[in-house]
Amino acid sequence: MSEAQQPAGRDRPVVVIVDDHHLFRAGVRAELAEACDVVGEAATPQEAIAVIGATSPDVVLLDVHLPDGGGLAVLEAFRAVVDAPAFLALSVSDAADDVVPMVRAGARGYVTKTIDTPALLDAIARVRDGEPYFSPRLAAFVLQAFSAGPDQQADDELDQLTPREREVLHHLARGYPYKRIAQRLGISPRTVETHVGSVLRKLQLSSRHELSHWAATRGLVGREG
Amino acid sequence: MNARLADPAWRATAVTGALLLAALVLALVARGEGLRVAAVGLAVGALPVVALVLGPRAVERLRSAEGRSTLLAIPVALVALLLLVLARLDGRRPVLLGTVALLGAAAGVVLIGSELRQRTARAGDSAERSPWQRMTAVERVRALPWQAGAGALLVGWSALLGVGTASPYLAGTGVAWAGLLVVLIGLGALVLVLVPLVVGAAASGDRDRIARAREDERLRVAAHLHDSVLQTLALVQRQAGDPAAVARLARSQERALRAWMAGEAELNAATLAGALHQAVEEVEHEERFDVDVTVLGDRPLDEPGRALVAAAREALRNAARHARGRAVVVFAELSERGAAVWVRDEGDGFELERVPAERRGVRDAIVGRMAGAGGEATVDSRPGEGTEVALRLGDAIDGEDQA
Numbered sequence: 115m116s117e118a119q120q121p122a123g124r125d126r127p128v129v130v131i132v133d134d135h136h137l138f139r140a141g142v143r144a145e146l147a148e149a150c151d152v153v154g155e156a157a158t159p160q161e162a163i164a165v166i167g168a169t170s171p172d173v174v175l176l177d178v179h180l181p182d183g184g185g186l187a188v189l190e191a192f193r194a195v196v197d198a199p200a201f202l203a204l205s206v207s208d209a210a211d212d213v214v215p216m217v218r219a220g221a222r223g224y225v226t227k228t229i230d231t232p233a234l235l236d237a238i239a240r241v242r243d244g245e246p247y248f249s250p251r252l253a254a255f256v257l258q259a260f261s262a263g264p265d266q267q268a269d270d271e272l273d274q275l276t277p278r279e280r281e282v283l284h285h286l287a288r289g290y291p292y293k294r295i296a297q298r299l300g301i302s303p304r305t306v307e308t309h310v311g312s313v314l315r316k317l318q319l320s321s322r323h324e325l326s327h328w329a330a331t332r333g334l335v336g337r338e339g
Numbered sequence: 340m341n342a343r344l345a346d347p348a349w350r351a352t353a354v355t356g357a358l359l360l361a362a363l364v365l366a367l368v369a370r371g372e373g374l375r376v377a378a379v380g381l382a383v384g385a386l387p388v389v390a391l392v393l394g395p396r397a398v399e400r401l402r403s404a405e406g407r408s409t410l411l412a413i414p415v416a417l418v419a420l421l422l423l424v425l426a427r428l429d430g431r432r433p434v435l436l437g438t439v440a441l442l443g444a445a446a447g448v449v450l451i452g453s454e455l456r457q458r459t460a461r462a463g464d465s466a467e468r469s470p471w472q473r474m475t476a477v478e479r480v481r482a483l484p485w486q487a488g489a490g491a492l493l494v495g496w497s498a499l500l501g502v503g504t505a506s507p508y509l510a511g512t513g514v515a516w517a518g519l520l521v522v523l524i525g526l527g528a529l530v531l532v533l534v535p536l537v538v539g540a541a542a543s544g545d546r547d548r549i550a551r552a553r554e555d556e557r558l559r560v561a562a563h564l565h566d567s568v569l570q571t572l573a574l575v576q577r578q579a580g581d582p583a584a585v586a587r588l589a590r591s592q593e594r595a596l597r598a599w600m601a602g603e604a605e606l607n608a609a610t611l612a613g614a615l616h617q618a619v620e621e622v623e624h625e626e627r628f629d630v631d632v633t634v635l636g637d638r639p640l641d642e643p644g645r646a647l648v649a650a651a652r653e654a655l656r657n658a659a660r661h662a663r664g665r666a667v668v669v670f671a672e673l674s675e676r677g678a679a680v681w682v683r684d685e686g687d688g689f690e691l692e693r694v695p696a697e698r699r700g701v702r703d704a705i706v707g708r709m710a711g712a713g714g715e716a717t718v719d720s721r722p723g724e725g726t727e728v729a730l731r732l733g734d735a736i737d738g739e740d741q742a
Contacts, residue, residue: 257635
């Protein structure tokens with residue numbers, strides 16, 4: 115978050131905004147105008163796929179809740195594309211079962227729509243450079259996804275985090291920036307990024323953590339639906 | 340009627356029904372091999388329509404509240420179809436005719452029963468209607484008892500058909516056999532009618548409860564929206580000149596609404612997660628700053644838990660003072676066995692040894708409170724690197740996540 119000023123030296127990220135609320139798109143566009151080139155907007159997955167194909171942006175800001183299949187439909191369409199743009203998921207929802215499927219389907223990061231501009235610019239810069247962007251909340255959800263009951267044996271190494279990855283994720287959930295995590299754990303910032311990257315990969319490849327499991331474990335106190 | 344014609348599913352149903360009926364008639368009267376093949380072809384031709392148009396619609400309908408009554412129709416249709424196929428396979432004409440008579444009689448009894456029930460339950464609202472009534476779906480009670488009329492005609496026709504079919508065999512056997520046959524046909528028709536009725540009765544108890552629950556739910560939602568969202572909107576209108584106040588109101592309302600949607604609000608009084616959310620929100624109001632909160636898991640709110648919340652509140656107030664304008668993050672991991680809460684600010688931080696006495700007092704309030712509850716509090720701060728207060732209870736004290 116504090117590194118938001120750094121990408122000024124490099125060229126400006128090329129961004130497409132996908133959201134079905136016109137006012138929201140206009141607002142984000144205005145916010146990003148300083149630091150990014152917004153080359154396109156779309157309101158539906160279909161439009162999004164066309165606009166992304168036509169403009170080949172660096173980063174796509176992708177709303178989770180879209181008509182006709184949601185943000186997931188867009189991610190599915192670009193899953194096998196080699197030079198696909200980086201997707202950053204945006205949502206008003208803070209529910210794990212909205213956020214995690216997006217990341218599993220290929221989004222490189224997730225932010226809530228209430229995020230402030232410097233943090234959003236930081237997230238855009240990060241995913242543009244091929245890094246994951248985990249907000250504290252996403253880190254917490256991911257941590258939860260990998261902490262199934264202790265009696266459950268993980269049969270696949272994709273299904274569990276290494277102690278280091280867990281530690282890094284835990285620090286992210288507590289709001290530490292990468293630089294501080296590196297200092298605290300005595301490793302380089304690059305290594306922190308590597309750990310986060312491998313967590314992202316495990317999240318996308320692991321099959322054990324069914325999403326229903328998430329909803330079920332969100333609270334210990336019985337909850338309906 | 341026009342509305343029905345405009346509905347593609349209705350048209351598809353009509354076409355499919357006509358095709359299947361044609362196939363059935365063709366199969367029943369067919370003498371040559373070619374005609375039978377044509378009948379099968381016709382029936383198979385109707386199937387894609389079912390799969391493509393009606394399939395999704397049926398699934399959608401089954402998921403709806405009305406679905407249960409629709410579910411009844413499937414076994415009934417299957418039983419009828421099975422009987423017809425068996426009779427057809429049997430090959431003897433009297434068996435086939437007898438089956439048709441049985442089904443006809445059953446349908447007639449159903450129609451009469453449905454008419455009777457509609458007329459007796461005329462004033463009842465839709466929630467009171469039985470699955471059969473919804474299935475036979477006549478919204479208004481009609482002036483003419485056409486259903487009962489058609490039903491009576493069907494029963495009469497079936498009786499004639501049955502007697503006509505059976506009479507050659509009964510010629511020499513006397514009244515006893517004839518009576519037995521009539522009784523058997525009657526029993527068969529009754530079974531066909533009663534089984535769905537019994538199932539329907541079992542379902543109808545639920546229905547009333549569901550209708551009442553739905554109304555209660557609506558009232559509850561309305562009351563909640565009135566107390567929360569409408570109040571906030573009124574406040575927003577009054578403070579429209581103060582953007583900061585409006586943003587704060589919107590934010591706290593958003594969080595409250597979201598918690599309520601996630602089912603957390605009702606638990607507030609009883610669980611640690613609820614109490615933590617509440618404490619965060621209160622401090623946000625008091626100190627006019629924003630906190631990013633994530634709570635994983637939950638546990639009942641007990642005495643140590645209350646101490647934890649009080650300590651967290653204190654830590655948040657400190658964070659608010661240190662980190663004006665910079666991020667404050669609260670992360671909590673709760674379980675039945677333990678609880679851990681981290682309150683972190685991106686403020687200036689400080690050297691623990693150099694903290695002035697009065698500030699140490701505040702910190703002691705946090706540490707002392709946690710110690711008194713059998714827990715533990717640690718403060719981690721370095722100049723220029725922010726401050727993190729960790730609060731732990733139970734198993735979390737020696738947990739792996741210690742920083």
